[in-house]
Amino acid sequence: MTDRTAGSPTGADPLVDEAMKKAAVAWVKVPGCPAYALWCVASEGALVVVSGPGEQQAPGLADAERAEVSLRGDHGGRIVTWPARVTRILPGTEDWDQTAPVVAAKRLNASGSSADLVARWAAEGCALSRLSPAGEPSAGKDLPDGSLAEPPRDAPVLRATRKPFRLHRVRRR
Template identity: 75%
Template structure:
């Protein structure tokens, strides 16, 4: 978990979303909200499922997590939010500016702490867990290539 930069998080049996995270004190911290990544339902959830994958893309472990939201102005916020902001890549401004923006815009800094035994090797499903692609208006029919003249074969 210490090396994790991305975790797959599922809330209330919903689809697992790939979320940028930071490992801190035995838990993962995730930032979501306006101007940050979208994590519907995570800020208000009490529990979630976290899946971590290895360098090869395969699942290493899935574990249940206890979800708690850090509140701006508290001691936990003051000690954790700047550390998370320092790890945030491509953020405009300084770390202090980023933390202030998170507090002002209502962004959620959420802590995911392990809440039970992980599902290990034998407990993982043997079949594929691939989901059917979601419907999108971006799909369009593929056309045949345009040709100006007839191609002769010899």
Template identity: 75%
Template structure:
């Protein structure tokens, strides 16, 4: 389906306009909270060296996007077609500076940031709705909670050898 023939559901369109962070999952991977920018009826996500980590997104053709409200509740979940914006193309020259201008805490001007993305091999991906909505109109029967992922930052705490008593004089 081409972008010209695709219609975005009103709920998806409004949620994308207000989104600064989206939960994005590629097939076989967990959902990750990623910074995004809404532009031309799609979400744009930058990942790679010096930017956010999004394993598998740069090579994916499909993804699932979940947008949440101000209080953390899910608004809508929809499937997306993923296309990578290639440096040096007309689309890159148009889109990359606009995305770089929205990047918070960016070091230097937007043009320099977009040039760094191209030089470092960062992926600028465009996630466009496929036109079908997965969830959002009905509440799920289960909690949708996932177990915590393994990480080296978590470790078991040891109990102290002695419990100290404070002596009063």
């Protein structure tokens, strides 16, 4: 049996390493919560996710120790799922000072500068979570054959559909 992690600079599975480098969105499942699609940034052999007020919602992630991460390929299908160790990066630490500006610089559609964004995250209690590979990934034959689709969850962004506007009266025969 060969060591699949031997060629990886981070010690993780090469498939996980490559998928993390290309990932912009990851499906993250915390025990006791449904999986959420979360925007993420690859950093030092892990994925970093920001959540909290004014950012994406990730129930349970900030307080979790473990999570399950699924990444997709270019074709849109899942290519790998791996267990992750969740580490919260706290404001005022050296890790925060190094990681938060990198994540803020890659945040799309943010108002203000990266420094302003990092300051807002710290002030409003946003969570910066590092998801590091912590076990054997499942890929290929280990993935389920059936769909894991779930019905849509309730969200405050849903709106009632309006009737279409009609300029004139439609005659029925």
